[in-house]
Amino acid sequence: MSTVSNSTNIFWQDCQVGRPERQKLLNQKGCVVWITGLSGSGKSTLACSLSRELYTRGKLSYVLDGDNLRHGLNKDLGFLPEDRTENIRRTGEVAKLFADAGLICVASLISPYRRDRDNCRAMLPDANFIEVYMNMPLQLCEARDPKGLYKLARAGKIKGFTGIDDPYEPPINCEIEIKHDDGVCPTPTVMAGQVVTYLEKKGFLEH
Numbered sequence: 787m788s789t790v791s792n793s794t795n796i797f798w799q800d801c802q803v804g805r806p807e808r809q810k811l812l813n814q815k816g817c818v819v820w821i822t823g824l825s826g827s828g829k830s831t832l833a834c835s836l837s838r839e840l841y842t843r844g845k846l847s848y849v850l851d852g853d854n855l856r857h858g859l860n861k862d863l864g865f866l867p868e869d870r871t872e873n874i875r876r877t878g879e880v881a882k883l884f885a886d887a888g889l890i891c892v893a894s895l896i897s898p899y900r901r902d903r904d905n906c907r908a909m910l911p912d913a914n915f916i917e918v919y920m921n922m923p924l925q926l927c928e929a930r931d932p933k934g935l936y937k938l939a940r941a942g943k944i945k946g947f948t949g950i951d952d953p954y955e956p957p958i959n960c961e962i963e964i965k966h967d968d969g970v971c972p973t974p975t976v977m978a979g980q981v982v983t984y985l986e987k988k989g990f991l992e993h
C-alpha cells in the first residue's frame with residue numbers, strides 16, 4: 787500500500803490549544819515508548835506494568851497493543867510482510883496523535899522489520915520515540931508459549947510465524963534494552979522501573 791497521500795487541496799488546521807498547553811495541563815511531555823520483540827518476549831507484560839507504574843505517579847499513558855489493535859483498526863490486516871508494514875505504519879500514526887495529545891503512548895507490537903520501526907521514529911520529533919527491545923531468546927519465548935502459537939507454528943499449522951519461519955530484525959540503536967540473565971528475566975516491576983528511570987532522566991515526567 788502506498789504511503790503517498792492521495793488527497794489534494796488539503797490544508798493543515800491549527801488550534802489555539804496545542805501540544806504545549808496540553809502538556810502543561812498534564813505536567814508531562816508526550817512521547818512514544820515503542821516496545822518490540824518476539825511473541826512471548828514480555829511486551830504486553832511490560833506495557834501494562836509501565837502503564838500502572840505511571841498511573842501511580844499521576845502520569846497519563848495509553849497502551850496500543852498489537853493484538854488488541856488487530857481486533858479493530860487493523861482487523862483487515864494479516865501477517866504477510868506488507869500487512870505487517872501497514873500495521874506498524876497505522877499504529878505509528880496513532881501513536882503520534884497520542885503523543886501530540888500529551889500522553890505517554892506505549893506501543894507494544896512485534897514490529898519485526900527495522901525499516902518499519904525507523905519510519906515510525908521518523909514521524910516524531912527528535913528523542914520523542916523511545917525504542918525498547920525485549921531481548922529474550924527464542925527458546926525462552928517458545929517455552930512460555932502462553933497462547934500455544936509456537937506449538938502450532940512448529941507443527942506447520944501457522945505459516946510465517948515470527949522467529950520460526952518469518953524474520954525478526956533486532957534494533958541496532960535502541961534507547962532501552964531489556965535483557966535476561968542466563969534465561970532469567972527481570973520482574974515486570976523491574977522492567978517497568980528501567981523505562982520509568984529513562985523517562986524521568988529525559989524529563990518526560992514533568993512539564
Ligand SMILES: Nc1ncnc2c1ncn2[C@@H]1O[C@H](COP(=O)(O)OS(=O)(=O)O)[C@@H](OP(=O)(O)O)[C@H]1O
Nearest residue numbers: 825826852853865870873895896897898946947948
Ligand atoms: N504469523 C504470526 N507471527 C507473529 N504473531 C502472530 C502470527 N499469527 C498470529 N500472531 C499473534 O499476533 C500477535 C502479533 O501481532 P502484532 O500486530 O504485534 O504483529 S506485527 O507487529 O504486525 O508483526 C502476536 O501477539 P504477541 O504474542 O503478543 O506478540 C500473536 O499472538
Ligand SMILES: Nc1ncnc2c1ncn2[C@@H]1O[C@H](COP(=O)(O)OP(=O)(O)O)[C@@H](O)[C@H]1O
Nearest residue numbers: 825826827828829830831930932971972973974
Ligand atoms: N518479566 C517476566 N517474568 C516472568 N514471566 C513473564 C515476564 N514477562 C512476561 N512473562 C510471561 O510470559 C508470557 C508472555 O508475555 P507477554 O507479555 O504476553 O508477551 P508478548 O506480549 O511479547 O507476547 C506471559 O505468560 C507472561 O506472564
